[in-house]
Amino acid sequence: MALYKRNSIVLVIMSMIPLCAWAGVTMIYDSGQTRSLAPYLEILESSEPVTNSQPTRSPRLGAADIQSLLPIRSPGLSPGPVPSRVHNRPFARPFFLIGSDTRSRQWLVQHRERLKAIGAVGMLVQAETREDLQATANLSGGLPIMPASAADIAAALNISHYPVLVSSQGIEQ
Numbered sequence: 001m002a003l004y005k006r007n008s009i010v011l012v013i014m015s016m017i018p019l020c021a022w023a024g025v026t027m028i029y030d031s032g033q034t035r036s037l038a039p040y041l042e043i044l045e046s047s048e049p050v051t052n053s054q055p056t057r058s059p060r061l062g063a064a065d066i067q068s069l070l071p072i073r074s075p076g077l078s079p080g081p082v083p084s085r086v087h088n089r090p091f092a093r094p095f096f097l098i099g100s101d102t103r104s105r106q107w108l109v110q111h112r113e114r115l116k117a118i119g120a121v122g123m124l125v126q127a128e129t130r131e132d133l134q135a136t137a138n139l140s141g142g143l144p145i146m147p148a149s150a151a152d153i154a155a156a157l158n159i160s161h162y163p164v165l166v167s168s169q170g171i172e173q
Contacts, residue, residue, distance in 0.1 A: 066130060074125040074149045079103045080161030082173040087157070094118050094167035097150050097159070098136070099126035105139055107163035107173070112141050118167070125150040125162060 079101045096115060098104040108115075108122075115122070122145035124136050136145060153159075157166060165172050 066133060069147050070127065070129065070133075072124060072127040072147045072149065074151045074154065076151050076160060077125055077154050077162055078160070079126075079163075082159065082161050082164045082171065084170060084172040086170040089157075089168065091166065091168045094120040094165060096120050096122045096165045097125050097154070097162040098122055098145070099162055100124065100128070100132035100136055101126070104163045105135065108136070108139050108143075111165070112139075112143060115143055115165070116141070120165065120167075122146070123148050123150050123153075125154075 074097075077097070077099075079099055080103075094115075096111075098108055104126075120143070122140070122143055124133070124145050124147045127133055127136065127147060133147060150162075157171065159166075159171065161173075163173060
């Protein structure tokens with residue numbers, strides 16, 4: 001009897017998995033180039049075989065096209081002073097936000113050795129041109145810095161200016 005009960009519970013749980021998997025889709029971020037999932041979901045839900053009248057193109061493989069990343073902008077963030085403050089957020093690794101402006105470049109050169117010593121990773125949150133990316137890479141001295149908008153991170157941490165270092169101890173410039 002216990003085996004029958006256990007098998008029944010497993011069967012009920014297994015029958016609920018597809019319902020959970022098809023729950024509503026939530027948009028986390030819209031870059032302005034987001035496309036609807038509706039056509040893809042229709043294909044998955046359809047029982048008819050799918051035919052594609054368009055010629056298939058092989059995907060572009062290889063290194064990312066840097067030009068497609070530009071310009072990098074982070075609404076709500078601009079170069080400026082950041083008052084130091086303590087916070088209680090357990091970040092696994094320190095990170096810093098910089099732009100391609102003069103203030104950020106000077107800050108990066110001034111703090112580069114400390115950033116390396118603590119294992120910080122960087123986000124280039126503002127850059128207009130390929131030259132901005134190259135100049136930042138040249139100044140990084142091997143620090144990992146990725147180009148990305150940080151508007152959401154800045155809003156969550158109540159930061160409005162960069163350059164800034166964020167660690168588990170606090171926020172500082």
